[in-house]
Amino acid sequence: MNDDALPDLESFRDRVYYVTRCIPEGMVATYGDIALLAGSPRAARAVGQALNRLLGQQTDIPWHRVINAQGRISIRDDMSRARRQRRRLREEGVQMTEWSCDLADTRWSPDRLFWSETPPDAM
DNA sequence: CGTCTGACGCACC
DNA sequence: GGGTGCGCCAGAC
Numbered sequence: 001m002n003d004d005a006l007p008d009l010e011s012f013r014d015r016v017y018y019v020t021r022c023i024p025e026g027m028v029a030t031y032g033d034i035a036l037l038a039g040s041p042r043a044a045r046a047v048g049q050a051l052n053r054l055l056g057q058q059t060d061i062p063w064h065r066v067i068n069a070q071g072r073i074s075i076r077d078d079m080s081r082a083r084r085q086r087r088r089l090r091e092e093g094v095q096m097t098e099w100s101c102d103l104a105d106t107r108w109s110p111d112r113l114f115w116s117e118t119p120p121d122a123m
Numbered sequence: 124c125g126t127c128t129g130a131c132g133c134a135c136c
Numbered sequence: 137g138g139g140t141g142c143g144c145c146a147g148a149c
Binding site: 050 | 144145146147
């Protein structure tokens with residue numbers, strides 16, 4: 001922990017939600033980014049699981065701003081969800097092709113490291 | 124406890 | 137560019 005202002009959230013899931021809420025409008029982060037910032041650098045899949053729980057729920061968590069490391073929307077078999085995510089990103093001004101955006105343009109760079117233990121050295 | 128499941132990531136080919 | 141395989145780990149059971 002490197003920031004005394006951070007709330008003491010027990011579960012990884014709650015830290016994922018906290019970090020995700022910090023992604024500014026019009027920007028995106030990868031599952032790996034969120035995992036790192038939430039304190040488990042290699043738990044990208046668990047990030048997906050956490051965000052998946054938000055489906056069908058009324059939430060202020062901008063889950064649509066989290067995409068995969070290729071800059072693509074992760075779709076399984078739920079096309080309507082994928083389109084919803086894409087629509088929300090476009091509404092925020094993210095330049096999307098069919099299913100991807102340019103991470104170089106829109107990837108969020110946090111100004112603090114949250115629960116990250118291994119800070120990205122070149123940032 | 125053990126085992127399984129993924130909105131993942133990366134190293135390969 | 138695409139496709140496969142494998143490691144990963146939190147949470148559910």
